[in-house]
């Protein structure tokens with residue numbers, strides 16, 4: 001165990017010192033080793049990561065009690081050279097049975113309540129307004145990010161007008177980058193084209209399966225600008241290990257400028273919907289081709 005922990009620390013240190021010239025490391029620049037969450041940059045992720053320490057401390061207390069009692073019994077009642085008699089044999093103790101049933105039940109119930117609270121009130125919380133809406137489609141072995149106009153359409157019905165920005169890529173070299181605004185809830189609508197994939201950004205402390213034929217919605221609120229590495233986290237085929245992407249989080253005004261640049265100056269789809277639709281169609285075709293090639 002000590003060897004493993006030291007090895008893990010060494011790996012994290014060398015990763016930090018040398019820097020990663022080929023883009024963001026999967027675990028960002030703030031890896032702290034020992035299996036604790038790395039620096040988390042989304043509101044939802046911070047809420048989830050906050051559960052880590054209390055649950056870890058409960059596990060430490062249980063470990064010390066169980067291992068302590070085990071060691072005590074092994075040493076105290078070990079076979080001694082003097083006297084071959086068995087120690088006094090006890091069969092059943094109602095008080096002990098009740099205690100060691102009640103303590104785990106209370107522990108699990110407390111964990112259930114605090115985790116469900118974070119899940120329902122933080123991770124699954126939904127906003128009416130979004131800084132960006134992105135349809136994400138995972139395929140073997142890459143990603144398609146199709147931007148929707150958050151101001152258009154009907155959020156209740158889940159219909160949005162496409163902005164006309166479609167970014168796709170796959171493989172280790174062609175990993176696509178998803179640009180998102182900081183400080184505003186972002187709606188991601190996730191699905192898969194072929195098999196089950198998983199959208200995972202360690203710095204967001206968030207992972208969600210991408211399932212063919214089903215759209216999974218979730219929200220993120222990124223609190224710090226930066227580039228965060230992501231990867232498919234569900235084994236999906238031979239090139240699964242190359243299925244990278246990254247998220248480039250920009251301040252709101254820089255994000256607006258990026259959208260304007262991508263759409264040729266029109267912030268909404270209406271002004272040049274025909275042009276963007278045509279672009280999106282060619283993009284989609286190109287993506288299909290690259291998907292086929294990748295497959």
Ligand SMILES: [Cu+2]
Pocket residue numbers: 138139140141196197198232233234235236240243
């Ligand atoms: Cu995958």
